[in-house]
Amino acid sequence: xxxxxxxxxxxxxxxxxxxxxxxxxxxxxxxxxxxxxxxxxxxxxxxxxxxxxxxxxxxxxxxxxxxxxxxxxxxxxxxxxxxxxxxxxxxxxxxxxxxxxxxxxxxxxxxxxxxxxxxxxxxxxxxxxxxxxxxxxxxxxxxxxxxxxxxxxxxxxxxxxxxxxxxxxxxxxxxxxxxxxxxxxxxxxxxxxxxxxxxxxxxxxxxxxxxxxxxxxxxxxxxxxxxxxxxxxxxxxxxxxxxxxxxxxxxxxxxxxxxxxxxxxxxxxxxxxxxxxxxxxxxxxxxxxxxxxxxxxxxxxxxxxxxxxxxxxxxxxxxxxxxxxxxxxxxxxxxxxxxxxxxxxxxxxxxxxxxxxxxxxxxxxxxxxxxxxxxxxxxxxxxxxxxxxxxxxxxxxxxxxxxxxxxxxxxxxxxxxxxxxxxxxxxxxxxxxxxxxxxxxxxxxxxxxxxxxxxxxxxxxxxxxxxxxxxxxxxxxxxxxxxxxxxxxxxxxxxxxxxxxxxxxxxxxxxxxxxxxxxxxxxxxxxxxxxxxxxxxxxxxxx
Amino acid sequence: xxxxxxxxxxxxxxxxxxxxxxxxxxxxxxxxxxxxxxxxxxxxxxxxxxxxxxxxxxxxxxxxxxxxxxxxxxxxxxxxxxxxxxxxxxxxxxxxxxxxxxxxxxxxxxxxxxxxxxxxxxxxxxxxxxxxxxxxxxxxxxxxxxxxxxxxxxxxxxxxxxxxxxxxxxxxxxxxxxxxxxxxxxxxxxxxxxxxxxxxxxxxxxxxxxxxxxxxxxxxxxxxxxxxxxxxxxxxxxxxxxxxxxxxxxxxxxxxxxxxxxxxxxxxxxxxxxxxxxxxxxxxxxxxxxxxxxxxxxxxxxxxxxxxxxxxxxxxxxxxxxxxxxxxxxxxxxxxxxxxxxxxxxxxxxxxxxxxxxxxxxxxxxxxxxxxxxxxxxxxxxxxxxxxxxxxxxxxxxxxxxxxxxxxxxxxxxxxxxxxxxxxxxxxxxxxxxxxxxxxxxx
Numbered sequence: 001x002x003x004x005x006x007x008x009x010x011x012x013x014x015x016x017x018x019x020x021x022x023x024x025x026x027x028x029x030x031x032x033x034x035x036x037x038x039x040x041x042x043x044x045x046x047x048x049x050x051x052x053x054x055x056x057x058x059x060x061x062x063x064x065x066x067x068x069x070x071x072x073x074x075x076x077x078x079x080x081x082x083x084x085x086x087x088x089x090x091x092x093x094x095x096x097x098x099x100x101x102x103x104x105x106x107x108x109x110x111x112x113x114x115x116x117x118x119x120x121x122x123x124x125x126x127x128x129x130x131x132x133x134x135x136x137x138x139x140x141x142x143x144x145x146x147x148x149x150x151x152x153x154x155x156x157x158x159x160x161x162x163x164x165x166x167x168x169x170x171x172x173x174x175x176x177x178x179x180x181x182x183x184x185x186x187x188x189x190x191x192x193x194x195x196x197x198x199x200x201x202x203x204x205x206x207x208x209x210x211x212x213x214x215x216x217x218x219x220x221x222x223x224x225x226x227x228x229x230x231x232x233x234x235x236x237x238x239x240x241x242x243x244x245x246x247x248x249x250x251x252x253x254x255x256x257x258x259x260x261x262x263x264x265x266x267x268x269x270x271x272x273x274x275x276x277x278x279x280x281x282x283x284x285x286x287x288x289x290x291x292x293x294x295x296x297x298x299x300x301x302x303x304x305x306x307x308x309x310x311x312x313x314x315x316x317x318x319x320x321x322x323x324x325x326x327x328x329x330x331x332x333x334x335x336x337x338x339x340x341x342x343x344x345x346x347x348x349x350x351x352x353x354x355x356x357x358x359x360x361x362x363x364x365x366x367x368x369x370x371x372x373x374x375x376x377x378x379x380x381x382x383x384x385x386x387x388x389x390x391x392x393x394x395x396x397x398x399x400x401x402x403x404x405x406x407x408x409x410x411x412x413x414x415x416x417x418x419x420x421x422x423x424x425x426x427x428x429x430x431x432x433x434x435x436x437x438x439x440x441x442x443x444x445x446x447x448x449x450x451x452x453x454x455x456x457x458x459x460x461x462x463x464x465x466x467x468x469x470x471x472x473x474x475x476x477x478x479x480x481x482x483x484x485x486x487x488x489x490x491x492x493x494x495x496x497x498x499x500x501x502x503x504x505x506x507x508x509x510x511x512x513x514x515x516x517x518x519x520x521x522x523x524x525x526x527x528x529x530x531x532x533x534x535x536x537x538x539x540x541x542x543x
Numbered sequence: 544x545x546x547x548x549x550x551x552x553x554x555x556x557x558x559x560x561x562x563x564x565x566x567x568x569x570x571x572x573x574x575x576x577x578x579x580x581x582x583x584x585x586x587x588x589x590x591x592x593x594x595x596x597x598x599x600x601x602x603x604x605x606x607x608x609x610x611x612x613x614x615x616x617x618x619x620x621x622x623x624x625x626x627x628x629x630x631x632x633x634x635x636x637x638x639x640x641x642x643x644x645x646x647x648x649x650x651x652x653x654x655x656x657x658x659x660x661x662x663x664x665x666x667x668x669x670x671x672x673x674x675x676x677x678x679x680x681x682x683x684x685x686x687x688x689x690x691x692x693x694x695x696x697x698x699x700x701x702x703x704x705x706x707x708x709x710x711x712x713x714x715x716x717x718x719x720x721x722x723x724x725x726x727x728x729x730x731x732x733x734x735x736x737x738x739x740x741x742x743x744x745x746x747x748x749x750x751x752x753x754x755x756x757x758x759x760x761x762x763x764x765x766x767x768x769x770x771x772x773x774x775x776x777x778x779x780x781x782x783x784x785x786x787x788x789x790x791x792x793x794x795x796x797x798x799x800x801x802x803x804x805x806x807x808x809x810x811x812x813x814x815x816x817x818x819x820x821x822x823x824x825x826x827x828x829x830x831x832x833x834x835x836x837x838x839x840x841x842x843x844x845x846x847x848x849x850x851x852x853x854x855x856x857x858x859x860x861x862x863x864x865x866x867x868x869x870x871x872x873x874x875x876x877x878x879x880x881x882x883x884x885x886x887x888x889x890x891x892x893x894x895x896x897x898x899x900x901x902x903x904x905x906x907x908x909x910x911x912x913x914x915x916x917x918x919x920x921x922x923x924x925x926x927x928x929x930x931x932x933x934x935x936x937x938x939x940x941x942x943x944x945x946x947x948x949x950x951x952x953x954x955x956x957x958x959x960x961x962x963x964x965x966x967x968x969x970x971x972x973x974x975x976x977x978x979x980x981x982x983x984x985x986x
Contacts, residue, residue, distance in 0.1 A: 193894075193904075195902065197902075406725060429701030438726070440726045441739050442725075444784045528760050
């Protein structure tokens with residue numbers, strides 16, 4: 001294996017030594033607690049198997065292994081007519097609309113992949129990207145459409161960010177969601193102007209953000225001591241004019257039309273006669289000349305966005321927040337932004353370089369201050385628990401549980417995701433706590449409901465109206481065998497759910513709860529012990 | 544309140560969990576509300592997420608006004624005959640808000656024209672001359688939502704204006720600010736936090752049986768939560784759960800119970816109606832909850848109508864109109880119409896000029912509704928000239944420069960709620976920039 005990182009010289013030497021050790025087949029390269037912590041950041045949670053596997057690698061080696069894994073993907077979702085009464089005519093099974101005009105089948109597939117497929121890092125990064133470059137099931141209701149969209153992130157998780165930005169921009173799902181599809185040049189007769197929706201959000205959310213940033217993600221302050229906007233209303237209008245003249249691609253046998261019939265396969269198609277031909281003011285003082293046509297304008301606009309100096313710190317910081325911690329230090333953001341700006345070959349936007357910088361950083365490996373960590377968002381709380389305990393699920397109950405905790409998969413309330421990256425931490429507003437945006441008393445209670453349900457003796461029975469359903473279940477047998485010995489039970493929970501970090505206070509609380517049940521009630525003891533850890537603050541917050 | 548009383552009460556609540564709340568409610572009630580007026584009062588914020596196009600919520604009906612509207616609005620113009628007239632005014636409501644005309648006819652609906660985020664009164668020339676005089680990040684959803692909810696426009700704010708009102712009241716087992724629409728900055732105080740309750744289903748911790756308080760595991764858990772954490776992220780997680788446990792005992796029966804006003808919402812399946820029914824239930828149960836003041840937060844999303852606006856806004860208004868009317872009727876039936884004031888809020892309004900796709904883009908000042916038994920119906924503020932690139936348009940697509948600030952709207956409501964003149968500036972730090980701090984909705 002070749003070392004490709006060059007920005008963090010501090011760990012290059014020990015890493016090289018550890019790789020030598022790996023090839024010599026020596027002792028584990030990561031301790032079990034290290035592996036569990038690392039897999040919390042790089043997968044949907046450690047399993048007994050994934051911990052053992054990862055211990056044969058060092059962190060960098062494990063990343064290389066994952067980079068090479070093929071996507072489990074979302075195959076099997078194919079085109080359906082946009083009109084439900086055509087796709088599910090009278091006499092169709094009652095489940096037809098659920099399976100073809102709601103995200104149900106994709107959401108359950110998401111959880112099945114997350115629990116069992118081995119492209120864990122790819123899936124995890126794809127989820128992170130889907131929460132930055134957002135579309136939602138509130139508009140994109142057809143599962144094949146959302147599957148196509150999410151495939152962009154699975155396919156490019158280890159690719160280049162420019163390709164992601166380009167593919168998202170021309171995606172018919174995004175086109176529909178933020179109204180770039182059928183966006184027409186100015187029409188004096190109708191009195192209409194180009195639609196500003198995608199133009200605004202691609203800048204605010206998908207690339208550069210609202211204010212000019214230093215390389216470490218802190219705002220650049222002007223002479224008045226205030227943050228400086230990174231674009232103006234004129235820039236929004238410039239990009240809005242760039243993004244004119246694109247329509248759905250025709251289905252086989254159809255003629256190209258503007259606007260065309262809804263079709264979420266392929267990429268959007270350019271129509272020069274609906275594209276605004278004037279010059280356009282973009283970022284960084286760039287003005288596109290008149291008469292370039294839709295494709296050349298689009299390429300130039302994506303380059304203009306992608307090359308803006310904000311992208312590295314803006315996207316890098318959010319990826320850190322998604323994968324590692326809610327409050328990365330500016331120096332950490334700067335190291336990740338540097339990797340975004342230049343990989344080992346000097347290329348910009350290399351996602352592998354960015355991910356190495358995020359996940360191999362000293363700050364990710366060991367908390368740099370007392371407030372390190374992040375509240376597990378519901379999806380990750382669910383998958384971590386199920387994987388750690390070797391649970392099985394067809395995804396049907398898990399999709400509902402995530403929804404009850406205000407995180408329905410791929411179905412956030414707006415393009416601003418389920419929560420914003422700048423949400424203040426309750427009780428400590430100088431810090432960020434993004435996932436707390438959807439953590440209130442009501443959803444906290446619903447989390448306890450999830451744990452209580454999956455820890456019930458029978459789990460959740462297979463849904464009768466889902467073909468091949470297997471239900472959701474965690475086998476508690478091995479926990480029952482420990483129930484007679486509360487100390488051993490607590491120690492095993494500490495190992496499996498908290499990677500050996502369980503506080504004395506939590507150990508005491510769990511111990512007390514176990515002792516309150518008679519020794520003979522092994523199931524009650526096992527369930528209580530698991531539940532107590534599951535709903536503890538220290539399991540809720542990955543730290 | 545003496546500092547030691549505050550300290551001991553906080554410690555008590557922190558360790559309280561969900562235990563034995565009912566015996567404490569009278570005591571909590573006595574502590575709450577250093578506000579003027581002894582009666583119950585509630586504010587209800589109905590946040591229309593996405594930026595409601597208020598240009599089509601309130602439309603001029605006089606011939607000159609409608610003609611100007613129609614010219615600039617183009618394909619988005621509502622037919623004049625379709626508007627619901629508001630008798631005695633020159634304005635009509637969107638046809639799907641027709642239910643609200645009844646509140647208008649009772650003289651209990653106020654129309655607040657062209658209100659928005661605003662640091663100080665300013666002209667279009669002021670706006671064009673100086674970036675610093677503008678609120679930060681105009682036309683951005685997230686920023687303008689937060690600015691409406693915080694009434695702080697030139698820097699990020701950690702608190703919302705309802706939260707700052709709650710700070711004046713002090714903490715209680717059921718805090719005065721209750722959201723049925725998830726967490727929102729609106730209710731975040733410096734020393735208090737708003738409570739998020741569900742629009743449906745139970746509001747109780749699971750897994751500890753029907754009587755958690757007698758369960759040793761639950762006792763161990765509440766002790767764990769009270770033990771504190773040096774890591775702020777863990778402390779925050781514990782704090783949220785503790786807050787829920789403190790409120791659950793008194794609120795769960797209310798939220799899951801039946802109500803005499805439920806029938807008023809019959810047939811309304813939308814989320815907003817569900818949320819407002821929960822609010823009505825909590826108002827009905829105000830004595831058992833021990834509340835003399837409430838600020839409720841509910842929301843309806845989907846107003847970001849960049850395309851297909853006529854259909855999409857119509858569908859949303861078909862939820863909004865009947866839900867607001869049912870809620871008003873509920874307050875009448877409960878005998879508290881004079882004690883409850885409801886108002887709308889939104890990110891911004893939308894451009895008067897249409898955008899490609901049959902929608903409109905992000906704008907600024909817009910019109911809002913304030914209603915309740917205590918409200919003096921009528922028109923407030925100044926209606927903008929509906930002229931593209933005209934004196935009220937800061938661009939050329941019809942983005943109105945607000946002539947009333949959120950501070951002025953909020954201060955009028957807060958004063959009625961019981962905030963003293965001297966404390967208004969603590970809630971609305973920017974209020975001093977405006978000479979008129981009472982819009983007069985309450986006479």
